Amino acid sequence: MTIPTDATPSGLGGSEPAVLSFQDLEVQFATDLGEVRAVNGISMEVHPGEVLAVVGESGSGKSVTSMTALGLLPKNARIGGVVRVTEKDVRQLDARRLRQMRGKDVAMVFQEPQTALNPVLTIGDQLVEALQLHGVAYGNAAKRRAADLLAAVGIPEPARRLKQYPHELSGGQRQRVVIAMALSCDPKVIIADEPTTALDVTVQADILDLLRSLKEKLNTGILLITHNMGVVADMADRVAVMYQGDVVEVGSAEQVLVYPQHEYTRRLLDAVPRLGAGRAQLGIAAEAPPIITDEVPALEVKNAVVEYHRLGKPSFRAAEDVSFTVHQGEIVGLVGESGSGKSTMAKCALGILPPTSGTVAVYGEDFNRLKRKDRKALQKRIGVVFQDPAASLNPRVPVGDIIAEPMVIHKVGTKTERQRRVYELLEAVELPRAAFNRFPHELSGGQRQRVSIARALSLDPELLVADEPTSALDVSVQASVLKMFMTLQAEFRFACLFVSHDLAVIDMLAHHVVVMENGRVVEQGLREQVLHEPREEYTKRLLAAAPVPNPEEQRRRREQRHAMLAAFGDKVVEIGDVPHGPEGP
Amino acid sequence: MVQINEALETVKGEDRSYSQGQLIRRRFLRHKVAMSALIVFFIAIVLAYTSIGFGPIPGWWGKDYASTYPKVGNGEPTISLTEFTIGEHPFGQDTIGKDYFALVMRGMQRSLMIAFGIGIISTIIGTIVGLLAGYYRGWVEAVLMRLTDFVIVVPTLVFAAILSQMAGGVVGMTLVLPLVLWTSLARLVRGEVLSLREREFVVAARVSGASDLRVIVRHILPGTVGVIVVAITLAIGAAILLESTLTFLGFGVSPPDTSLGLLISDYQNAFTTRPWLFWFPGLAILTIVLCVNFIGDGLRDAFDPRQTRSKD
Numbered sequence: 001m002t003i004p005t006d007a008t009p010s011g012l013g014g015s016e017p018a019v020l021s022f023q024d025l026e027v028q029f030a031t032d033l034g035e036v037r038a039v040n041g042i043s044m045e046v047h048p049g050e051v052l053a054v055v056g057e058s059g060s061g062k063s064v065t066s067m068t069a070l071g072l073l074p075k076n077a078r079i080g081g082v083v084r085v086t087e088k089d090v091r092q093l094d095a096r097r098l099r100q101m102r103g104k105d106v107a108m109v110f111q112e113p114q115t116a117l118n119p120v121l122t123i124g125d126q127l128v129e130a131l132q133l134h135g136v137a138y139g140n141a142a143k144r145r146a147a148d149l150l151a152a153v154g155i156p157e158p159a160r161r162l163k164q165y166p167h168e169l170s171g172g173q174r175q176r177v178v179i180a181m182a183l184s185c186d187p188k189v190i191i192a193d194e195p196t197t198a199l200d201v202t203v204q205a206d207i208l209d210l211l212r213s214l215k216e217k218l219n220t221g222i223l224l225i226t227h228n229m230g231v232v233a234d235m236a237d238r239v240a241v242m243y244q245g246d247v248v249e250v251g252s253a254e255q256v257l258v259y260p261q262h263e264y265t266r267r268l269l270d271a272v273p274r275l276g277a278g279r280a281q282l283g284i285a286a287e288a289p290p291i292i293t294d295e296v297p298a299l300e301v302k303n304a305v306v307e308y309h310r311l312g313k314p315s316f317r318a319a320e321d322v323s324f325t326v327h328q329g330e331i332v333g334l335v336g337e338s339g340s341g342k343s344t345m346a347k348c349a350l351g352i353l354p355p356t357s358g359t360v361a362v363y364g365e366d367f368n369r370l371k372r373k374d375r376k377a378l379q380k381r382i383g384v385v386f387q388d389p390a391a392s393l394n395p396r397v398p399v400g401d402i403i404a405e406p407m408v409i410h411k412v413g414t415k416t417e418r419q420r421r422v423y424e425l426l427e428a429v430e431l432p433r434a435a436f437n438r439f440p441h442e443l444s445g446g447q448r449q450r451v452s453i454a455r456a457l458s459l460d461p462e463l464l465v466a467d468e469p470t471s472a473l474d475v476s477v478q479a480s481v482l483k484m485f486m487t488l489q490a491e492f493r494f495a496c497l498f499v500s501h502d503l504a505v506i507d508m509l510a511h512h513v514v515v516m517e518n519g520r521v522v523e524q525g526l527r528e529q530v531l532h533e534p535r536e537e538y539t540k541r542l543l544a545a546a547p548v549p550n551p552e553e554q555r556r557r558r559e560q561r562h563a564m565l566a567a568f569g570d571k572v573v574e575i576g577d578v579p580h581g582p583e584g585p
Numbered sequence: 586m587v588q589i590n591e592a593l594e595t596v597k598g599e600d601r602s603y604s605q606g607q608l609i610r611r612r613f614l615r616h617k618v619a620m621s622a623l624i625v626f627f628i629a630i631v632l633a634y635t636s637i638g639f640g641p642i643p644g645w646w647g648k649d650y651a652s653t654y655p656k657v658g659n660g661e662p663t664i665s666l667t668e669f670t671i672g673e674h675p676f677g678q679d680t681i682g683k684d685y686f687a688l689v690m691r692g693m694q695r696s697l698m699i700a701f702g703i704g705i706i707s708t709i710i711g712t713i714v715g716l717l718a719g720y721y722r723g724w725v726e727a728v729l730m731r732l733t734d735f736v737i738v739v740p741t742l743v744f745a746a747i748l749s750q751m752a753g754g755v756v757g758m759t760l761v762l763p764l765v766l767w768t769s770l771a772r773l774v775r776g777e778v779l780s781l782r783e784r785e786f787v788v789a790a791r792v793s794g795a796s797d798l799r800v801i802v803r804h805i806l807p808g809t810v811g812v813i814v815v816a817i818t819l820a821i822g823a824a825i826l827l828e829s830t831l832t833f834l835g836f837g838v839s840p841p842d843t844s845l846g847l848l849i850s851d852y853q854n855a856f857t858t859r860p861w862l863f864w865f866p867g868l869a870i871l872t873i874v875l876c877v878n879f880i881g882d883g884l885r886d887a888f889d890p891r892q893t894r895s896k897d
Contacts, residue, residue, distance in 0.1 A: 350792045351792075352788065352791060352792060375794075376794040379792060379793060379794035380793075380794060382792070383793075384788075384789060384792045384793070386785040386788070386789065387785075388785060391784050391785040391786065392784075392785035392786050392788075392789050393786055394786040394790075394803075394804050394807075396606075396807045396808070397803075405790065405793065405795075406793040406794070409790075409793055409794050409795045409796075409799065410793075410794060452789075455789070455793075459793075
């Protein structure tokens, strides 16, 4: 197959000189275990007023590429090729010129606004610092300009916000502050490294609206790094697909997302769960295993209230009057944004967080009313899968022992029987037998999550609680893990409480959906009803904000969403008037 | 041309697999300073225990530390590096003619025993206190940490002096000094446990019904090993110095037995006339403490690779 090397497809970009370009960029890292090639001679360009999206999974080299533009790679990196920002060759600049270039010509928007802002300085101090460093404005002029910048990115009451600290702002507002900082010196190009990954889907849609208006109104070039195909469809003019340090495909968003040429791009797109497509995706059997509704439900939550007690403050209600039921053999999707109380409910179901009032009953038994021994017996019937497989497996224990641990705890079987069972489970989760003696750090993220699932299944649980089990995984890995999960569920018929923020994933596997917001259940019902004909405003907002990986369809959805927002009386986020200061020295 | 790796999800079959322990050992073995210190330390231990023997086992050095010998000259050291001879009394003789080499070796034996005893016992106390406080939180933590604070605010030397006076003897001192030395480790271990107990693998173990003991021993303790191993070496160094200080002040080992601190204390007045009586035990203390600290440094770097300077 051939790789398109021409970075400028027909009709897009190219009219003005590139503000950011990479030519034959190569990056290698010297590590303890020898040289690691991160980027193998790639070339691409970003033109003014254009969004180039770099897509790829973890380890594809997309972040490393962007860091070379800022001259921010660690000392053990060896770089080859040419990186130009406007007309400057980044690799030829000395430390002082590099500092001048950063912020002034090229600015960065980071993934995690929480860590990108200094928690001990006020928003105002941080904005003013950026302005003063580049000599844009000083003193009161800088403060005024900082307030104008905040107003421009749509933060209300900017003068008051300047005196606040990052923790006093919401996640979306923090990301707007980061964008305001990036804009402070009128950069020609902005590098946005997964700018919305840490944000909720409705906030993500707002931030994307803001970034889009940047390119339209300010003619800024944007290098958007993301793994989310929906975000690409929503934002990108052109797309570069990276795989293991190579650019395998470049083209307009339409070309790449709708008519992908390269095998890898096709696989990546096939792996994206589509909202509205229901169960028949990724080759999963469309008919669901039967749900048993006439017996005692696997999990029954009734009027549960959870309060966290805080010293010297009124206690915080994480869940209020929550009721839902998981029948035997049923998958219930629990959806919500951060702070909605969905993980709190998962902890209640596991018996590690007792509700303040109300009941949480697993197979008719309430953890709170059980003796220690009976609790242990009940825990034997519950399996759990957590979000981050790196954190949920003990790094010092080999995989075989991790999977066998629940059996050891409940004294099931002899040593050889347990070992046989572990091999069975490894096979069930499609891992090779060789994984038995491996340590978690030797496995990939997807493999680790399979180990985690194997451990959860080791005692044939009747209820599985899965808390965002695929959120930390790459999309192709997510697809294979979800597929395996569905196969296992069809085979073992366990009931499952599946917590996720991703509506498309829930749409793929749940029978029943519970939508939570701020600790309350907003809407619940059958999947088809909740996700395809939502009744509540919040559910509609959620669904409208989830981007789909097709530029044409996404444009339509975006317009619908804007119309919907207008109907709800909200404004679409747009960049306001950015103050243009005097040119710096 | 880019080949898509179809077997994205295969486990590397033939590649040698390194456990965390093996990686740590490898990093330690590559740490030049720590390895040199380990070798010197080993030689010092072998020298101290084989030269004059230990208990009923005789050593290869013909003289013992209790007897007096006829004076050779003024009792100066007979060791000479230029002609390379050891001579009759390599470290010289003390004021009444005892062989000073044997005395220093005996002192090293005593100091090493006390130091290791104290290092290990204080580590055990500190680890247990830290684990319990960090894992159970609440009132357990409040009580244990206030106790730790109490021990910390009382000046170590005063506390140690009173305790060793009450206990007396080498064994008593070894058992009692850990009571003042466990505090820093308890705080370190507690801090480590506080972060480990929130990790999902601990939650996963608890959810599958594991008892507290199992969670602590299997999932939390191994995570704190790095801190503990490093703290042991630092505690051993501190214990040698504390023992020497106490003995110097007259609270520790008493004659006829001897330790490095006692030797220095006994001959502090001879410093101007017979400097070797001061130099050799001092040199022995310096060697042991430096070695132990370098080994500790090496271990810390091995357990926490983020702290090492990146190699060229």
